[in-house]
Amino acid sequence: MSKNTNAGNALRNTTRSTSIAGLIASLLTASLLATSTLFAPPSSAQQDNCFGGNDLALVNGNIHTLDESNTVATSVLVRNGEILHLAGTDYQTSSCTDVIDLDGxxxxxxxxxxxxxxxxxxxRPGYDTREIESTFSTAEVLATISSKSESVPQGELITGIGGFITAQWAEGRFPSMAELDQTAPDHPVYLSAFGFGPGQTNTAGRDLINSLGGKVNLDGSIASREDTALAYEVLAASIDDSHRERQLADVIGWANKVGLTTVMDxxxxxxxxxxxDQRTGYNPIVKMARENRLNLRTRLYFPALDEDAELSQLQGRLDNSFNNFGSDxxxxxxxxxxxxxxxxxNQQPLSEAAANAQRRIAERGWAYHQHLHSPEEFDAHLDIWESLDPEFDLSSLRWTAGHMSGVTPELVKRIVALGLGIGAHGQPILRPSGDAGGPPWRTIIESGAVALGxxxxxARISPFNPWSMIYYMVTGVNAQNKLVNDGQQITRQQALKLYASAQQGWFTGEDTKLGGIAIGRFADLVVLNKNFFDKELVPDNEIRSMQASLTIVGGRIVYTDGTLAIP
Ligand SMILES: [Zn+2]
Structure with missing residues (x-):
């Protein structure tokens, strides 16, 4: 019998209370029980007492909490999907604790x-290949397709639609039809830049799309816009909900692999x-959530596209949807x-109808996230928001200005004065050079906004991969290797905080649960495959290919690259 005391075991044997009083009582009990040993293999009798499943401890790591003082802990204990304990030194674990040694x-x-x-x-038709976003030469594209083809049933279509441009590849062009034929001899292949083209197929892809009524050129190329839209239309005609579920599961697998644990959709x-489709489009993800098969926290924002004063779409949504409802x-x-x-x-200043839409959202108490790029767009919306704020306190409703690429310092001040959130998105990364750079990251970070995300x-006009965005924030360099956002670069730590700190929880009203690593918050953790903070180990160019070695959502391991010993 070990002399070690064990708070975790004691808590399990008494109550699940995380209150201070409960914790003190449990610690007292723990010193009496003294039943556990560090890393001791559990007996089956002991395992039977692990009510609610084992705890998970990550020990011997560099755990960046991204809190206000940039605390780095060496171990973290997870229970029931939440962070139970953080420690500067290793603590004792019980027979009901699964331990992962992080080895630094x-x-x-x-x-x-x-x-x-x-x-x-x-x-997306076929088998979506999100990895193509993070390729930088045609050789890498071909290697990615080759590796994808191993998991796609023979004869099935492999696609890469949106999230990339040909200019990001060293050769500045698609792989040729012959190269694609050689790489994927048993699969039709279809690639499409931006999602609106241009596109490229292999021979089987060309023949497939043409046989369905599409318009692919002899060399496998597909022109932008009209022909691309037609290719999508004919390929998507046969998609059903089982396809949609499979596609979501695939893309979630990829998201977990690059360390994503939550998306605001x-x-x-x-x-x-x-x-x-606003009527049926959410059915697959709702089904997956009901069946406990969703490995990516998803927060849904609903759009309304009314063009007249009736605002019937918006009103229907406000009247018939449950606000802030669902599961974790x-x-x-x-x-x-x-x-x-x-x-x-596009009418600026906003018309009475558009202003009324803003008022109705506020009256019904909904959070609201609005796409805004140009100074005129910001100005028009801020005029209305400033007039609504005294009545509704828009900050408490978590209203948010989103995108931010064309914002001026003066407009940022108006947003901050209202206490609104700022959603800063590296969306311009694929834009042709000459266009505006990205959001003014530095200006935004120094603005004192209540929440930054x-x-x-x-994954259509910009890549979904968070590491592409973090690279862009840190370097100011776009996908074409052009420095377009000079003077607005931020540090790696600042960039990570935008993506993963507790401030992200503000946007969805989950201030006490979502984002960061702290006691009581969701146990969403990523063990990186390399030390991102070491610039020699991960030069700027390699930020884009960062991945997880282990991804944990709500205390559950959802991805592992196999390099860590998992109990
Ligand atoms: Zn958008």
Whole structure:
């Protein structure tokens, strides 16, 4: 029998209370029980007492909590999906604790995308290959497709649609039809930049799309816009909900692999590849959540696209949806990224109809996240928000200005004065050079805003991969290797905080649970495959290929690369 005391075991044997009084009582009990040994293998009798499942301890690590004082802990204990304990030195574990020895590895909180069009990826035809976003030469594209083909049934279509441009590849072009034929001889392949083209197929891909009524050129190329839209239309015609579930599960597997544990979803309002049916489009993800098969926390914002004063879509949503309802894995959280259609949105100052839409969202107490780029767009919305704020306290409703690429320092001050959140998204990373750079990261970070959140706006006009965004924040360099956001670069620590600190919880009203690593918060943790904070080990260019070695969502291991011993 060991002399070690054990708080974790004592808590299990008494109550699950995490109150201070409960903790003290448990510690007293622990000294009497003294039943456990560090790393001792449990007997079956002991295991039987592990009510509610084993705890999980990560020990001997560098655990970056991303709290205000940048605390780095060496161990963390997880119970019932939440962080139970953090320690500067290793603490004793019980027979009911699964222990993972990190051997000095770097741990960060799970990454959170503040604005992404995740659910609509279910509608991509074939087997979506998100990894193509993070390739930088045609050789890497081919290697990625080759590796994907090993897990895709023979004859099935492999796709890479949106989230990349050909200019990010060293050769500045698609792999040729012959190269794709050689790489994937048993699969049709279809790649499409941005999601609106241009595109490229292999021979089987060309023949498949043409046989369905599409328009692919002899060399496998597909022109942007019209022909690309047609290719999507003919390929997507046969998609059903089992396809959508499989696609979501695949993309979640990839997301967990790059360390994402939560997404704030902005639905889909663009025809074709950018669309999500508001009546039936959420059925697959709801089913997955009900069946406990969702490994990525998803927070849903609903769009409204009314173009007249009736605002019937918005009103229908406000009247018929439960605000802030769901489980820890899937919740409805707000209206966004549109409150009216594009025609009304583009009238600045805002029309009475658009202003009324803002008022109705506030009256019903919903959170709201609005797409804003140009100074005129900000100015028009801030005018209305400033007039509504005395009545509704928009900060308490978690209203948020999203995107931020065209914001000026003066407009940032107006947002901060209202106490609104700022969702800063590296969406311009794929834009042709000459366009505006990204959000003014540095200005935003120094603004004193109540909450800052990083995101991608992926996975169509920008990449979904959080490490592409973090690279862009840190370097100011876009996908074409051009320095476009000079003077607004931020440190690696600041960039990570935008993606993973407790501030991300503000946006969805989950201030006490979501983001960061601290006692009582969701146990969403990522063991990185390399020490991101070491610039020699991970030069700037390699930030984009960072991955997880282990990803944990709600205390559950959802991804491992096999390099850590898992009990
Ligand atoms: Zn968006």
């Amino acid at each position: 590895r770097t741990v960060i909180p799970g990454l959170i995308d503040n604005h992404v069009h995740f659910v609509r990826i279910q509608n 902005m639905s889909g309002t663009v025809p074709g590849v950018g669309f999500l 894995m899937l919740r409805t959280v707000g209206i966004g990224e549109w409150s009216v259609g594009r025609t009304l949105f 990083g995101g991608s706006d992926g």
